[in-house]
Amino acid sequence: MVTLVETSDEAVEDVRDGATLLVGGFGLAGMPLELIDALIRQGAMGLTVVSNNAGNGDVGLAALLAAGRVRKMICSFPRQADSYVFDALYRARRIELEVVPQGTLVERMRAGGAGIGPFYCPTGAGTALAAGKEARVFGGREYVLEHPITADAALISAHRADAMGNLVYRKTARNFGPVMATAARLVIVQVTQVVPAGALDSEVIVTPGIYVDRVVRVQAAAVAAGTEC
Amino acid sequence: MSHVVCETAEHPDRPPLSMAELAQRVANDIPEKSYVNLGIGQPTQVADFLDPASGVVLHTENGMLGMGPTAVGEQIDRDLTNAGKVPVTEMPGAAYLSSADAFSMIRGGHLDICVLGAFQVSVEGDLANWHTGLPDAIPAVGGAMDLAIGAKQVFVMMTLFDKDGIPKLVSDCTYPITAFACVDRVYTDYAIFVFRSAGVQVEETYGCTVGELTQRLSLHLEHCSFR
Numbered sequence: 001m002v003t004l005v006e007t008s009d010e011a012v013e014d015v016r017d018g019a020t021l022l023v024g025g026f027g028l029a030g031m032p033l034e035l036i037d038a039l040i041r042q043g044a045m046g047l048t049v050v051s052n053n054a055g056n057g058d059v060g061l062a063a064l065l066a067a068g069r070v071r072k073m074i075c076s077f078p079r080q081a082d083s084y085v086f087d088a089l090y091r092a093r094r095i096e097l098e099v100v101p102q103g104t105l106v107e108r109m110r111a112g113g114a115g116i117g118p119f120y121c122p123t124g125a126g127t128a129l130a131a132g133k134e135a136r137v138f139g140g141r142e143y144v145l146e147h148p149i150t151a152d153a154a155l156i157s158a159h160r161a162d163a164m165g166n167l168v169y170r171k172t173a174r175n176f177g178p179v180m181a182t183a184a185r186l187v188i189v190q191v192t193q194v195v196p197a198g199a200l201d202s203e204v205i206v207t208p209g210i211y212v213d214r215v216v217r218v219q220a221a222a223v224a225a226g227t228e229c
Numbered sequence: 230m231s232h233v234v235c236e237t238a239e240h241p242d243r244p245p246l247s248m249a250e251l252a253q254r255v256a257n258d259i260p261e262k263s264y265v266n267l268g269i270g271q272p273t274q275v276a277d278f279l280d281p282a283s284g285v286v287l288h289t290e291n292g293m294l295g296m297g298p299t300a301v302g303e304q305i306d307r308d309l310t311n312a313g314k315v316p317v318t319e320m321p322g323a324a325y326l327s328s329a330d331a332f333s334m335i336r337g338g339h340l341d342i343c344v345l346g347a348f349q350v351s352v353e354g355d356l357a358n359w360h361t362g363l364p365d366a367i368p369a370v371g372g373a374m375d376l377a378i379g380a381k382q383v384f385v386m387m388t389l390f391d392k393d394g395i396p397k398l399v400s401d402c403t404y405p406i407t408a409f410a411c412v413d414r415v416y417t418d419y420a421i422f423v424f425r426s427a428g429v430q431v432e433e434t435y436g437c438t439v440g441e442l443t444q445r446l447s448l449h450l451e452h453c454s455f456r
Contacts, residue, residue, distance in 0.1 A: 026291040026328075027314040029307060052328075056314075079369040080314075090367055099368045102290065103332030103375035110329045123336060124374045128360070128405045171325055173308040175292045178327040206327070 002165030002212045004194060008038035011188045011216045015044045015153055018071075022109065022154035022180040023051040023061055027080075030173035031060045032157040032190045034218040039155070040064055046071045050109070050149060052102065052176060054078035054086035065089060074149070076102035101129060104146055106179050112148035113182025113211075121146045154184035158207065161189060163197040165209030174206065181211040188213065192220040237452040238433045245418040245436040253278040255344055255386055255416050263341040264288055264334075266376055269313035272344040272386050286320075288340055290331045290372040295323030312372065335372065335379040343380035345373065347387045347415075349402045352448055354412040354424045356385065357404035370407075377408035389417035389446075396446045398422065398429075423453065 005011045012035055015021070025031030040063060047070045054073045055062030062085040064070060073095060078086050089095040100108070101123045111119055120143035124130045134145040156177045159170035167189060169177055181187050194217050246254065248271060256278035259265055266288045267273050276298065279285050287296040289311045296311060297318035305316040326334070334340060349357040356377050360368040377383055387397055398415065415422040420442055421432040430451045431439045443450050 026312075027310065029291070029310050029314070077369045077371040079367040083367075087367060091365070097367075099370055101370050101374040102328070102372040103336055103379075106328040106332055121336070122378050124408075125378070126409055127374065127407065129370065129374065169325070171306065171308040171319075172289070172292045172310055174325050174327055176328045179329045 002161075002163075002209050003214050004163070005214050005216050008034045008190065008216050008218065009041060011035060011190070011214045012039045012042050012153075012155070014186075015039060015042060017044050018046045018048075019044060019152040020048040020050065022149075022151045022156075022176075022184050023049055024154070024156040024175065024177045024180050025060070026052050026172065026175040027056050028060065029171075030157050030169070030175050030177055032155045032188075033060045035155040035157075035188060035190050035216070036060050036064050040067050040069065043069075045069055048072040048074065050074040050105070050151060052076055052105070053080065054083055054097075056080065056082045058085065062086070065095070068094075070095060072096035072098065074098040074100060074105070076100055076105050099129065105149075106176060108146055108149040109176075109179045109183040111146075112150035113179065116148060118145050118147045120144065149183060151184040153186040153188060154180040156180055156187065156189045158189050158191050160193040160195060160200065161191040161212070161215045162195050162200045162209075165189075165212035165215060166200055166205040167191070167207035167209075167212065168200060168204060169206055178207050181207045186213050187211055189215050190218045191215060192218060236454060237431050237439060239438050240433070240435050241438050241441075243435055247418075248274065251386060251416055251418060254421065255384060256280075258384070258414070259283070259285055259342060261285065264294070264339065266290065266335070266340055266343040266380065268343065268345040268373070268376065269311075269371075270346045272346055273311070273313060273315075275344055275386070288331070288334060289317075290328075290335060290376070292326040292328060292331045293319070293323060294326065294334075295320040297323070332372070332375055335375045338379060338381060340376075340380040342382045342384055343376040344384045344386055345376060347385045347397065348391075348404045349397050349399050350385050350387070350412050350415050351399055351402045352429050354410045355402050356383070356407045356412050357402040358385075359407045360405045362405045373407050377411045382413045383411050385412055385415045387415070387417055389419040398446055398448065400448060422450075427451070
């Protein structure tokens with residue numbers, strides 16, 4: 001059952017050293033910046049982080065990386081114009097990297113959250129990213145055996161939560177949130193609005209509250225932002 | 230969609246296509262009411278040349294169907310970007326998607342066309358566009374492998390030669406492969422290529438003839454003719 005907590009610090013207080021974390025966002029859209037800042041203050045070390053990217057600029061996931069808290073990144077697209085924090089750590093061999101095709105990354109979490117075991121996926125068949133994985137041909141097409149991902153905790157940013165922990169997202173900031181919410185034992189969500197039960201239209205709830213453990217309200221960021229690439 | 234293949238059109242007397250002309254040329258080949266994903270980088274430019282009345286719906290793998298043009302000024306919203314993380318706008322009737330849904334659409338064969346950039350394409354239609362394989366390069370695949378195996382048609386948009394003049398249409402890719410035998414059409418500054426089971430046909434040339442291309446690429450290329 002969901003708990004509404006007062007502060008981001010309280011929300012992440014029991015994330016342990018060595019934990020595997022799912023961190024929402026596609027670039028900065030949907031990245032739970034306040035929860036990550038609280039995690040940096042909290043101090044957990046040796047983390048494995050599953051996220052689409054490996055940090056942008058100096059904030060959020062990039063700041064967590066810069067603080068030396070992450071042992072391994074599992075992501076689809078680490079290298080970007082503004083991924084200099086990750087790039088330096090990687091080149092200094094201070095961080096491990098597992099690159100996963102983006103659709104496979106999210107499907108592995110979906111499987112993890114839905115109780116599905118390893119599954120066959122055609123993406124990447126025969127490529128370097130399938131190296132060492134079992135491959136099988138079905139109906140003349142080659143598929144790669146992929147394993148589910150589950151995690152100790154997920155840090156997600158949504159737009160609005162109700163008192164039941166039901167969530168709605170905003171525009172393309174939705175991205176990985178709904179799937180990550182299913183695939184972690186402890187799901188921590190930051191939102192900009194908390195409304196009473198019944199205030200969200202039951203027909204449009206994206207993440208039902210059963211998946212959500214903690215909700216914290218944060219200040220809404222200024223909507224307009226400079227272009228980040 | 231069927232491209233009615235007519236005679237190869239050679240334009241040796243005009244200059245090679247500019248990137249904008251290339252984007253226009255790709256846009257012309259996208260049928261009305263198609264669902265299309267434009268890869269990050271050069272393919273994004275194709276959007277500027279799509280007729281708004283064409284009913285083409287743009288998909289972006291970070292989670293949206295019905296993507297509109299690049300956002301400017303007060304339209305810029307940090308929660309609304311394309312897969313290149315550039316702020317964009319939404320078209321009437323747009324839908325937001327979780328990443329799982331965005332990739333079910335891709336892998337499940339629901340997209341009509343994706344347009345991707347490339348380091349290399351082989352005559353077998355193999356695509357290399359995710360990693361140079363160089364020792365200091367940081368690999369980053371994003372949605373490229375999913376798009377290449379999933380879209381009904383894969384269009385590649387690239388310069389025909391790299392900055393050192395080395396051809397990017399090759400007999401075998403030397404860069405790490407994104408997906409095998411997946412490419413349907415390649416749009417370049419010097420020529421447009423169509424990939425068929427029988428081999429690679431040249432549909433149009435710019436600033437050269439098919440004969441000159443065959444020589445420069447050291448590849449066997451076919452003229453298009455009525456089937």
